[in-house]
Amino acid sequence: MTLTDVLPSLRRSLPDPLAAHLWPAATTATVDDLVVAGVSMLRLVALCDTPCVHTAPAPVPGSRGRASLVDDVTVVVLRVVDVLRRPGDVRVLLLDGDLADLPAVVHELRLVGRASTAHDAAHVVRAGAGGSTPVVVDLPSDLRPGDLVACPCPGDVALRQVRGDR
DSSP: OOHHHHOGGGGGTSOOOOOTTTSOTTEEEOSSOEEETTEEHHHHHHHHOSSEEEEEEEEOTTSSSOEEEEEEEEEEEEEEEEEEEETTTEEEEEESSOOTTSOOOGGGOEEESSOOOSOEEEEEEEESGGGOEEEEEEEETTOOTTOEEEEEEESOOOHHHHHTOO
16 A cells, blocks of 8 residues: 555655556656656557557566567556446446457556555456456546556557457
């Protein structure tokens, strides 16, 4: 649990921490954006719309962020299409792309584009082999259609994989 989990109002001045070993080597978080190898994910969305992908070198384990020469991590940015409420206050997140057939690290899904001061709530995201495995992630409870979320995926991910183009 981080300080921004306990006091979400701090998200306006402190970015939520990243698990640096899961994101590309040169990734930094701001209060409302991710900058990956010098590329703002918000600017990437402005240029390419969603879903979009950005691939950069993975960090070398134990090197304090040095970039790998052989491994990559892809950041996938998706737009929230809808947040469905189910009985028992279960929220189901519908996205404009598909993480189901990707090696996505879904528990690292994070809001980009705005700083939310709402407490986190459990959201169900479809992911895993064949897309049948629901994954529960903690995201701000005020998540709404139009919001952007980013997720790291080890390796190289093509946009057609996210869109479902076969």
